[in-house]
Amino acid sequence: MSEITPPPTRRQPPTVRLRRLAAELRHLRQEAGLAQIEVTEKTDLNLATLYRIETAKTKPQLRTLNALLDLYGVTGNRRADLVLLQKEARQRGWLNSFDADLPDQYNALISLEAEAQQAINYESLFIPGLLQTEDYVRAMIRGVRPAATDKEIENRVTARMQRQTLLEGETPLQLWAILDQAALCRTVGSTAIMREQLAHLARQAQRPHITVQVIPFSAGAHPGMPGSFIVLKYNADDPDVIYIDSMAGDLFLEKETDIRRYNQMCEHLRAIALSPVDTTALLASLREDH
Template structure:
């Protein structure tokens, strides 16, 4: 079953298609309905929960009168307002990150480039715990454990009937940094190797020795979906995030990802290198 987040994106995509079919600009639609331009943008990108009254007003503006089509849109609207499993972790999940978790849960492909961290989908509980303990927000131990549980729950997507293909390019510094100490880091690296051997997971290491590269300034994720047109680029900051959907933005990040992949070790060499690093850390710990 599709998540509410993906259903909102599907609904938003259909509403955008209808608006463009009528020849209306987003600002004109917003002005006619006394919406803000931002509201139309968030509706069409699936970043907000839709009210039935808003959907009905948009459909009327776009000239949708067929009863069957109207019922289909209203049904999709109602399904998109249902709670996803991650809402049970609302106390441990920032509002700005909920959209990402919803998208991730239904993505058919995730491509990630990380500069400092192991991607959340790959983190062990001990690694995640060590990260959360250094959070500047000063969380209690119970809050930390809730966030760890959420992070591990996200990884259930690997065991769904149609798991996503996940391709991660990791800066070498991600694997060199001893998060939680040598033992925790060794276990984390071995976990990466296990994921790559069990699931449709590709991992490449970007060596520090290559010098400058295609994305020096930021990490990013590119999410693709089987039943929803278009892709989404996710860029995260400390207290907020960006969801980029313009074709030019997508193309820019896809080109950067391609060039990063060309500069990185091959997947086979990356796994061999990680095995050496894990063995080295384990020996050092003993």
């Protein structure tokens, strides 16, 4: 009797927590100035396992994680955060509360955005972060976080500007930005800042990998009014991730029902928004108003 070969098991897609852990470990290795082969020489890990850990294809065992953190000299709260990520790596959905001690370059959104192939960003009150000018960012942060120190503000400005490098290079992030007209009409900083912001938005909208659409006031009530969100899209094997910036912290949604609901919302918002050509005309008109 011949043996029956079981069907191959389907790889479980990485969760937000596992993706974040993988990105953190890559950054730590790079900060330490070590190549992957050097890490394998200093630990019991083989190269294939290290590659799978750093690409979120496998969850590191706790002893493996501790060995890597020892090698990279990670201690204190940062180490505790990474160990917690390892323990919860299989859980889906995540509310990541803001931690002032965590460097901005390790912000979960930045890590996940850097791995994405496409982002659909809907904004109801702000210019999309990847399309903001530096002056707009600075004025916006001062207004939203009145208790922030100058250093905290500048750290956030720097992080926002670094995020925008995803739109450069040979394989830039494909960005589809949809925004309510209210975001264009609110004067952030000054009329001069808004004039330059609107001009910058119009210039960016002409780039082949960036699409900008505005939902005009005349569209009336629409599904995006409850709040802003970003849909991050990866390759065919990895599901989308929904990001929502809330007052409680960074909220990430991974359930199929949530992904389906937000993608349907994106289609509806695209349909009621002005075309890219009409959006450019509206931007020019509003720039004259400022």
